[in-house]
Amino acid sequence: MLEFRYLELEDRAWLQPLLMKTSTMGSENAFGTLMIWGGDYRVNVCQRQGEVFLSFGGQPHTYYFPIAYHDLRDTLSVMIADADNKGFDFRMWGMTAEQIALMDQALPDTFVFSIDRSGSDYIYSTQELASLKGRKFEKKRHHLAKFKKTYRYTYEGVTLHNMADCVAIADLWRSDNAAQLGDSVDKEYCALRRASDNFEQLGLLGGLIRVGGKPVAFTFGEEINPDVFLIHFEKALDGYDGLYAAINQEFAAHNLTKYQYVNREEDMGVEGLRKSKLSYHPVLLLEKYSAVVREDIMQ
Template sequence: MDFLPLTLDAKNVWDKFLNPFPYRNSSYQFTNLYLWRKFNNTMYFASENYLFIKKGTEEPYFMAPVYKDALHAKEAYTMLFAHMEQNGHDKVLRDVEKSQLEDLKTLPFTFTYELHRDQQEYIYSVEQLRTYQGKALHKKKNHFNQFIRNHEYTIKYIEDSVKECIELAEKWFEENEYSPQLYHELLGIRDLFLNMASFDLKGISVFIDGVCQGFTILEVIQDEVILNHIEKAQKTFNGLYAFLAKTALEEFGDGILYTNREQDLGIPGLRKSKESYMPLFLEEKYVVRFT
């Protein structure tokens, strides 16, 4: 079983396997995997009936297999476990979403599982974030109003401001403390913008005095969910993040129930920020260990 590096050519494989499944999380979405492929060393193996995803270098790990239909579930897990045993990997799966866990419970395998809080994804009401109605979001509405009151701005679609968005991402990276994760995020942002024709991305950029000061990249991943891949803004403009979140959903959120703003990775500041937008619920993800 030969795993291949994730490239743009693999998108048709993801479309084949993922389109039938209404996953709300970002972990299995091709755009997300492609964005972080260099950081995670993402690789895959696909047959006619199932798809396996592997991440990591020194200690690689596997995600739950994606299969053509339930008839191939047992076969997929059996094949994956055989590969793991042959290559000395622990029989552990990560980023397992709830529907996958429920499928596993119907199969003849013995396992334990635990909720992975740091990887749970924040799901919000599109209607709440595009209006900031209610007491709980009053601060966000104030930040939004502060921005529009204090700044003259121009909004562009991201496809009309690729160069400027990349320049802002580079500047944002330079002004923040270095980390390998932020560096690879920058590489991924460049890749998405330079290959926009290969994706169905949506988003806005905000210009102040002719300079791009913020942008957001979104993608509708199923009929009821729009995923927020990236959101960058200069912190010197108070309220710009609140403006981006609201305005992007005003533009692209019609008829969509939920928006996914992804996980907090256990980072306290990021968790506080995501909680401040008042999620409806957290999309569960599990670590599953087989015996």
């Protein structure tokens, strides 16, 4: 039986290098994602004879694709047996198309796979986000130009010295959206505060915009691997037309040019969020899949 425990901040030292070695672009392959959302989703880790397993949820829990393994056939068999021994149905989530192909090769005709469109990640060209060149970004350039013409603003990187300004923006965002979005606002705010409280320890990077000296927008993220940067949070106060476009472009242009891609996470099935993410013309929709064991095999 696999012995899982809660993920802790101290695990970053050994787990982060393993996550990077997977070379995947998914948001769940960033340690910060697992850590800052771990309180809400109960992210757990298990080390066993050189293999590393991750899961989320209580009992029953859902398995991620193994982070380190020797023989995938044996590792998947151990995971299936672990769920059976604990008395719940086996389920995995977050796999890419390449990973489900590996699973099907390792244990043919064993799994039923389903795509999770709402949980799939939007991947963008960093160069395109920073420059907004081309006809497809004409509306974005116009929006950004209007913001720059209307407001006297400054951009700066996030440090511990201006973290309180970011938190102040988050506090206002929370109060403005609590009635409309309900519990999801509190969950995101708690994750955001875990990020702000552990900013340096998690190796996060961020940007902040001020208008007339007042902090009005910020963004936080982290490196998934040397090619891909992940955006965790992007918040802006109401009343400043074009502010979200500005923080997006400024952060990409000032801080992310060494990365080829930017992962801006999933849309969670929210129509407005999906429309917004598509409007920036992703170069890839990184599809995520779930897996269960075929019923006839489990009988």
